[in-house]
Amino acid sequence: MDWITIFSTTIKSAVGVETVLYGIAAIGLNVHFGYTGLLNFGQAAFMGVAGYGLAVTVVVLGMPFWAGIIFGLIAAVILAFLLGIPTLQLRADYLAIVTIAAAEIVRLVFRSVQFKDVFGGSDGHRGFTEGFYALNPYPTGNYGFNLGPIPLFFNHRTMWVITVGWVLIALACLIVHLLMKSPWGRVLKAIREDEDAVRSLGKSVFSYKMQALVLGGVIGSLGGFIYGLGYASVQPDVFGTETTFYMYTMVILGGAARVLGPVIGSMLFWVLLVLIYGVLSEAVRVGYITFMDTNQVGALRWILVGAGLILLLVYRPQGIFGDKREIAIDAR
Amino acid sequence: MHAETMSTDRKAAALAAFKDLARDPGVPKPDPILVVDHVVRRFGGLTAVDVGHVEIQRGSITALIGPNGAGKTTFFNQLTGFDTADAGSWTFNGRSMNGVPAHKVARSGMVRTFQLTKALSRLTVLENMRLGAQKQKGENFWRALVPRVWRAQEDEITERAEELLARFKLDAKRDDFAGSLSGGQRKLLEMARALMVNPELVMLDEPMAGVNPALTQSLLGHVKDLREQGMTVLFVEHDMDMVRDISDWVIVMAQGAVIAEGPPSTIMSDQRVIDAYLGAHHDAPLSEGELEAQLQEAEAALEAEIEEETQK
Known part of the structure; x- marks a missing residue:
């Protein structure tokens, strides 16, 4: 068993791109669900419109990176209003139904053949990250250190993405912390x-719920940017409902209505997932586990993570x- | 001593205002704070509320009573904007209030409580109280981000909240979650929280429901206290002892309409009220034959009982 690699990937996953992008989007979801009690099952759509807002602006319209970020944010705000105006007057469960439906509509429009010229169909878009990496202060190379025998290194591109990501997480946490200690946050709770x-x-309950929806949506959209920049592409199926459900898992794992809850939840979620995958696939490769092959490990890890969550709850x-x-x- | 005389003054003033009023539904009051005209609310084919004209006297404690299903709570919901009336109009302090959303009704000084208490369970008692304060700077999104802007006001609000909590004997619970309070304490908290709004008219929906007898007296005292502080109280209640004890005037509703008004001492002997509660023919047999049958049935039962006794 190659324990060095297992530990290296596991520890790196605690701060990696996935943890960052899910963590930040989960902070937004925590504003909705944890603090305000809004059952938003469409958080992935906020990520999606932001990621696509950036990609389409840069690739299709040929505008600069910053314009893409601004359009992405505007798209998230518009989505919040579109979701909120008809549903926030209704009971909580209607919002859940509408948001899950809206998120699917958004995803299906992105992958539709009709709009292939704009959104790129099921392949999505790539090649919109130059503006971002042009700002990269890290010279080419690998960054990190050796923890005893375990090497922990990221390349300069990943370093730049996760640096920006963690700064955004810190900012989002600070804002949420300030707001939730204030009378404004008291009204939400x-x-x-x-x-x-x-x-x-x-x-005015409607007004506060709308503010919460916009705030959480905008924070969620930052996760969409990080996805697009981290993977240098956007595809429609990344922003499906299961993405939202992972975020719910993280929020509940960390503790709903706690400022750092979603961040710790996201770290724990990915560490567990990577660790289980690493150990199982190594065990299969070396021959300790004979009843399945490496392809099945991917499915089994979800089963084990699910079982772990049940125990936690x-x-x-x-x-x-x-x-x-x-x-x-x-x-x- | 001073408080005592003032208390009797306020009560006397309230009673004097009602002294020569007729006992008819919709009788005009000398200084009404709330005037209601032709409020109708239908649920499908059922007319839940159909109130012709009612006035609530300022500075008094008015009870709204009536049998179950009389439409009291629905009427409350119409007045406070929690439900939309199908027709009608009402004015509060001369301002038209129909179609005004609930939060604006509360802001204008007409604050209600609920039959099923709505304590905000996972907020502390003190946070519950603070929420009631109006015009908070920190409730604006941008200003909330800068604690310096709202800190001073928050301290004032906290001070006022603590005074009220002390008055309602909840100060020991200030840092507990509201959800951990007993039913009676929640009623107290809800009333205290409503006072944080600085209302002119307090509308209490069954303030005594589910409260243990030990707390009842204290709650009664607090309701009377509201009038002493110059507020007007309108409350829905089933407990007639309480109604007799604290109200200055009683309005009776049945089947959605106001059927009688009067002072608490005599209202329950009003024939219209008795009919509403017990049915117009509640003590009359339906026919001669039925009367006969009822008598025979009773006699037979009695005889059977006697026989059973002697056999033992």
């Missing part, structure tokens, strides 16, 4: 508990950072 009570105290339903007292109140 109160809406999560009981909308009518908040109305009876003279607050049974024994620690509040997540890593959650407060057990809150769960006890919920059960009443």
Whole structure:
């Protein structure tokens, strides 16, 4: 067994591109679900419109990188309004239905043959990241250190993406922290508990829910940018519903309505996934496991991660950072 | 001592206002804070509320009573903007309020509580209270990001919240989650939270439902206290002892309409009210034959019982 490689990939995954992009999008989802109680099952769509906003602006319209970022952000805000205006007046479960449907519509439009000229069909777009990597301050090479025998190195491109990513995560966490300690955040949390009570105290519930939807959507869209830049491409099927469900897993894993919850949740999620995959595929390769081949390991790891999550929810339903007292109140 | 005299003054003033009023539904009051005209709410074929004309006297405690399904809570919902009326108009302090959304109704000074208490469970008691304060600078998204802007106001709000909590004897619970309070304490919290809005008219939907007797007295005291502080109270209640104890005036609803008004001491002997609660012919047999049958049935039951006793 090649334990060095297993540990190297596992530790790197704790801070890698996937952790960053999912973590930041999950912070946005935490604003929706954790703080405001909005059941948004379309977070992937916010990532998608941002990633595509960037790609289409640069590739199809031939405009510079920054214009792409701005269009991506605008697209996320517009999506929030489109989702919010018809549904935020309704009960929570309607928002869930509409968001999941809207996210699928967005994905299917991106991959449709009709709009292949604009969105590139199921292949998506590539070649829009030059503007970003032109800003890269890291000279070509590998960066990192050896942790004992374990090498932990990223190349200069990945370094640049995850540096920007972690700065964005820090900023998003800071903003969420400030907001949720303020009276504004108090109104959001109160809406999560009981909308009518908040109305009876003279607050415009609709307006606050819309603000929360836009804020969480814009933070989520940053995850979409990181995806597009990190993988130097956007494809429609990356922004499917399972992406949203992974983010829910991370939010709950870390502890809903906790500032760092989604970030830690994302790290844990990817570390577990990479570790299990590494160990199992090595075991198959070396011959310790004979009843399946390397291709099946990919499916089995999801089964094991699922089982692990079930155990977590049974024994620690509040997540890593959650407060057990809150769960006890919920059960009443 | 001073408070005592003031208390009797306010009560006396309220009672004096009602002294010579007729007992008819919709009777005009000398100084109404809330005037309701022809409010109708239908659910499909069912007319839940159809109130012709009602006025609520300023500075008084008015009870709204009626049998189950009389439409009291629905009426409350119409007035406070939680449900839209099919027809009708009402004014609060002379301002037309129909079609005004619930949060604007609350801002204008008309604040309600709910039959099923709505404590914000996973917020602390103190946060529940702070939420009630109006015109908070920190409730604006951009200003919320700069604590310096709202910190001073937050301190003021906290101080006011703590005073109210002390008055409602919830100060020991200030840092507990509201969800951990007992039913009665939640009622107290909800009332205290409503006061944070600085309302002119407090509308309480069954403030005593599910409250244990020990807390009832304290709640009653708080409701009376609202009037002493110059607020107007309108409440829905089933407990007639409470209605008699604290209200200055009683409005009776049945089948969606206001059927009678009057002082609490005499309202329950009003024939219209008795009919509404018990049915117009509740004590009359339906026919001569049925009366006979009822008598025989009772006699037979009695005889059977006696026989059983003697056999033992």
